[in-house]
Amino acid sequence: MSFIGGSASFTRYRIIDEPPKSLWPEIPDRLKKFPFTDIDNLPEERAWGWVCFDNMIDTEWRTAPPEKAHYIAFSFRLDTRRVPPAVFKKHFTIALEEEERRNKQEGRKFVGKDRKRELRDLVKSKLMTRFLPIPATFDVAWNTEKNIVYFDCTRQKVCDMFLEHFTQTFDLHLEPLTPYFLALNILGTEAQHRIDAAEPTSFV
């Protein structure tokens, strides 16, 4: 996904806190402090962090700096390792049959619930290392004049991960510009009472 591509699906946020002036020169270093870390050779299921806007494998911002006029642009990279369900099912069946055989030899009849769960986890982590993580990047464009941030994603889970990582990196909190917050932003907090008190309209 990308802002520069043909079409983008994105969420708009407002930075709640006024960023301190001292933050601006620190931005590149802060991004580098919370970069994406590759898990190709690690048995991890998921990894995320910042990468260069112009190059998803650049976590040093050698390709281009994040500052673009009055915008700061970078990307949130999220790699996820997935075991295809059919592959998991096959290997879990093999593991279960082996366990049942062993149990029979030892005079036990069933494989308990807890042991089944253990087997499931064991099979999953064993298979996990055999699949490469799938990389995904989501662009971030931060308008430093308006303190608005555009995040190139609308999936709630990914948005939540992004929000947490953003706050961790910059000590700033983001508010999604949903109909309610956008209304407050446009009309000002003096209109909050009227917005809160509005009852749904019946068109019937």
Place this chain on the structure above:
Amino acid sequence: MDPYLGQTQDIMLGQEFLTWLWYTCEKTNGLFKVRDGQDIAVHVERRVSVQGGEGENLETATVSGAMSELRETKLGLAMGKKVTRALLRIERDVETWQTTLKAEDFTFGGFRTPPIEAGKDEGDDPDAKFLEKIFLIERALDFLDDIYKRFLELRLGPKWTAEVKDIKVWMVKG
């Protein structure tokens, strides 16, 4: 996201805004005057999703067809269904933007801007493409914010009751 203050208002404002926008676009041929006196046209395109019922009986219908189907959808609104998302086309002079706006959270789907010109020549600033694209995105968002502001002023003011009457007539007329 955890529940937050204003979440119920989000759904209400978003759905009513899209309903009002659909009605207003048809009434005025989509013509709006926005910031700095600019004239733009907004069209609610053929793709509209409506939702009715609650809990297990929740039903969503997406219409992406002929005008006759849109008329049926409008009748659905008169029976209590709500607009949950709509495909919008915004025009200003020869420029066209398109996006699907989701009522409950105002996220933008499939946002298309007019074609960008920057970055075609070798000598162009490497950031020119990004800057032109984000400029175009923000321009359309400013337009939409202006229209939303107009809706809010009407919605939270004394003229809303009269507007609702007109919207009801429009719904039934199909």
